[in-house]
Amino acid sequence: MGSEELEFVANLDNAMETKDINVWFGERQVLANVNLEFQTNTVTALIGPSGCGKSTFIRTLNRMHELIPSAKLAGRVMLDDEDIYAAHVDPVDIRLKVGMVFQKPNPFPSMSIGDNVLAGLKLAKRKVEDADFILEDSLRKAGLWDEVKDRLKTSAGSLSGGQQQRLCIARSLVLKPQVLLMDEPCSALDPGSTRRIEETIKELRESVTIVIVTHNMQQALRVSDYTAFFLSEEGHPGHVVEYGLTNDIFHEPKDQRTDDYVHGRFG
């Protein structure tokens, strides 16, 4: 895929955009002036050493950040030309539009596999006619349908870690989010499950904008179109060192620090 082509598509449509995001926990600032644009139907990888604020950043994008009592924020996050932090916006609506998959698979243990997938509909009080279709569709998109179609009524706890994570992906797809946030979704999984999830990401790209945090450089190269490199230098809050097409970041980085990081020379 040529870079011009991508850039062209990109200029047509921004799914989400952050403007000067600054984040604090209590008095301590952990992110400074993050400006990123996420293009519709692309995958953006966020990379950087541990503790540089990737998880914190991703959680500002669906208003999960504010659930931490000491959390503070400045800046804007634009979704559909509207600031998701505007006073009249309900965080619940934002979380319906911006789904999230966590590092540790977290299916609901008291529910069956099928109920887990559809839990979002109930939590959001959405009535649907074709629940069976949605169930199958989401599980297929998450690449799990064939493995679980005969045991939808059994407990989700009986699935392997990789299956549980794909179940969590299916669960967030049910709500038809515009953006899907993934915070190191494969870091707790074996290579086989990781590959399945990467395939899933490539297929999902057709219908949803994906932002994924990863520590795995190869994974970023395999699945993402754009990459943002975060860094938090000693005593300073985390910030974006370089942002661009994944190919450029990995093969022609402009910043020496990016070059060092992607080639494993630190972090």
Place this chain on the structure above:
Amino acid sequence: MSKALSDTPTQPWKTVDPEFRKQQLITHLGTPVLALLFTVISPMAGFTGFCVTWFGFHVFAAALLAKYGKKPKSYANAFIEVFVGVTIFVFVAFVSTVLWPVISNGMAGVSHLNLLFQDAGKVGADASLDKGGFGHAIVGSALMIGLASLISVPIGILAALYVTEVRGKLTPFVRFFVQAMSGVPSIVAGLFIYSALIISGILQYSGFAGSLALSILMLPTVARTAEEILRLIPDDLRTAALALGGTQWRTVRMVVLPAAKSGLITSAILGIARVAGETAPLLLTAFGNNVLNVNPFSDSMAALPSYVFNQMLLGGDNDMARAWFATFVLLIAITILFTSARIVADRMKRN
């Protein structure tokens, strides 16, 4: 070609050397016998004397066994095993001294099942066991405990939810209040309802007044155990539900409460067991009754513990027999409650 040593499945870690088993048996049975002999011929006397001598002998024997036995182990381990064993024996012995009279005296009533179903309306003091019974007290206890649960379980769980889920500004206050309530002596709970509602004429002596007094005692137990249970629910689940666009209330109702269900049932059962044997708060509120009353809102009502109390005041042989049997029934009911609480809690742990 190599041949498998054996292809029958076994659990080699569980097989015990028969020689060692024998040595163990000799120490376990020999030391108490020795101790018994010693208590007879020496100034060490009585149950305490026996326990102390037995403990001494057993430590010595265990040390020998640890050193020269078939399966050597460290002195520390041998000592701890003896210590645990003797402690369990002493504990069981103490509990049995309490339980045994209840069981042996209570058994006298088992052949008079009328005691379970009739009331004490036309039964004089020291009447034969074939007449009357305490059915009215069983019904009264069940009604009052049931009502008290209806009041205190929802309030207790709501208080726990406020502290663990809402974490509102009043959290320290709610905690403090629950803590303080759990220290209220049961007679004070009765006095409180008595002075606040009965003297002032709002309520008469009634089952309802009794269940209010019981609620005061149940509430802190339910609230505190429910809080512990809700804390066990991993935060991951709440986060997952919130990220799926759940409001806090829906998250609690659809994810947190179902995950905590069996634990919350346990907290309710523990609350019930806490008050099932209470007498004092009921004397001042439900008062007691000789006949069956099934309406908790009018007229006084009997309960098992207060029935026992009244029978013992009468003091005749047959009155005492009734009291023992009623105590026996209460004991069995509470045992069933605690056992079911355990079973439910175990099931929760397995899920």
